[in-house]
Amino acid sequence: MVKSGHLYGIGIGPGDPELMTLKALRLLRTVPVLAYPVSFGKSLARSIVAEYLPEGQIEIPMLFPFKIDESAQPYYDSAAEKLAEYLSAGQDVVVLCEGDPFFYGTFMYLYTRLSERFPTEVVPGVSSVMASASALGVPLTYRNDAFMVLSAILPAEELLPKLAVADAAVIIKLGKHFTKVYEVLKQLGLAERAKFIEKATMQNQRIVPLNEVDPTTVPYFSLIMIPSQWQP
Amino acid sequence: MVKSGHLYGIGIGPGDPELMTLKALRLLRTVPVLAYPVSFGKSLARSIVAEYLPEGQIEIPMLFPFKIDESAQPYYDSAAEKLAEYLSAGQDVVVLCEGDPFFYGTFMYLYTRLSERFPTEVVPGVSSVMASASALGVPLTYRNDAFMVLSAILPAEELLPKLAVADAAVIIKLGKHFTKVYEVLKQLGLAERAKFIEKATMQNQRIVPLNEVDPTTVPYFSLIMIPSQWQP
Incomplete structure (x- = not known):
């Protein structure tokens, strides 16, 4: 055999x-x-x-x-x-x-x-979650932060309570869900802190301020990062 | 200059x-x-x-x-x-x-x-969070799971509500906090599903069933993983 x-x-x-x-x-x-x-x-x-x-x-x-x-x-x-x-x-x-x-x-x-x-x-491999933090030049989590990864596909009423218990978070798979997620972040007072990145580390990587993103062209491989507020 | x-x-x-x-x-x-x-x-x-x-x-x-x-x-x-x-x-x-x-x-x-x-x-580098899932042979998150990383240093009353909103989670930096975390998992009905690993991918990596862990010898570089329950 x-x-x-x-x-x-x-x-x-x-x-x-x-x-x-x-x-x-x-x-x-x-x-x-x-x-x-x-x-x-x-x-x-x-x-x-x-x-x-x-x-x-x-x-x-x-x-x-x-x-x-x-x-x-x-x-x-x-x-x-x-x-x-x-x-x-x-x-x-x-x-x-x-x-x-x-x-x-x-x-x-x-x-x-x-x-x-x-x-x-x-x-195991390097996740786009970690790669995005490096590409943005923003430390993601410190010390005892509670960190959350969420899919943008979830409805706003599910995103809200989950984001509320996290110190830092990443919302993946944005695509056509960008506007909904942006509204949730505004509601939680997180929009100022949040960073947007498309296709992290790829040749066509793109970093744009959140308020300049065109919601009609956001690809699936894009995410919003809410970095920790902790100050060392 | x-x-x-x-x-x-x-x-x-x-x-x-x-x-x-x-x-x-x-x-x-x-x-x-x-x-x-x-x-x-x-x-x-x-x-x-x-x-x-x-x-x-x-x-x-x-x-x-x-x-x-x-x-x-x-x-x-x-x-x-x-x-x-x-x-x-x-x-x-x-x-x-x-x-x-x-x-x-x-x-x-x-x-x-x-x-x-x-x-x-x-x-960016491969995180021990991803490496632990591979070492344990257990898929960590599927599709639209809400995923959480928590520090074992947090008190039980902070761990409980945060774990409650996650579909999958990893609790890092166990050390002397093992018993507290184990009790929290039992309370949430997650102890059966949880996996323990020490020093993932290092030469002295160790995988033990949760109920066989000696709480007095748990190192800082150890974690408990609660993998997604989603079935493909």
Whole structure:
């Protein structure tokens, strides 16, 4: 019987290829099968690591829908089965994950389908949350701050009480929810303190004052940071 | 007049030297002056990067007290002045930061003292929060989860309401506060779901079921993770 291959979910960081870890680079260069998510015909993850790819790797583009709901499940099933073919045949497979695989990542959908069948290792990566603080030049949390990460998709009545108990926070996945989030921040008196950043560390990174953001053009990969007020 | 040197605060990740980023490695190897925190006569940060250090670098150990309060300020003042001497003389300086520099890091105390006087760049790193999820093999947050990071130092009456609004959470800096935190988790019905890890990704990493932890030996670098309950 053939020994199973290993599945590696590797975090490749927020966008700047230099923010990949040494471990991710090693696996990327040595594992023979490379899988990555594709949406709208493009793979952001593959473009981040493109300069490091060795020749002759087998590539598996995984078509994932942008919307994650019940209708997405067959896409994950299909991708997992494709990877399982290689793993069953004894080939190691590396899956590229933007940011960190276990932090709001799509790798989870493969992990839950494959980790009990095949030896699996997850390699953590730099999250866009930390990368945004560095890019903005604003310390995020000090000492004993309570820190919160929220999705902009939540309704205002859920965002309000959660933000109210945090000393520092990041609201991710802004997209078309920008205006709602901005209103919530104004209501809590946090709008002055908040910072906006699009595509942190990517080549097209953009930092704009909150009151100059055009709500109609805010991408999914953008966030608002409310840094700690604590003064050292 | 001599042109100022650049100050770099680089995240070196949670402990495994391979979890350093390519950018941190490049700076570590090319910047002539290397500064790092020292507590109790040892530098964890320097030990993480030791294998990558070039020869002939000027090293500046910075004696930082473990307790961060008013009494710690003169130590930060003194370290900042030492770095300023090199920066003023036109030498670049790299400061090692465990995890990520702007996420509960001590680099902030140097950043606030030096970033207005010298060109400063912060390089984000893999946080122990993300590294712990990977080490435990447990996805941390899905989709639109509200995620919270709390310090175990907070009193139970502050931990309770904050944990109550989160879908997933990590409680850091456990140390002697383990028992208090464990009681809070029991009260909220979260103890079954919670995972404990010490020194994630370090050589002496330790994972123990929560009910087998000896509260008298819990180190500062340990955390409890309450992963998302969401099922994909």
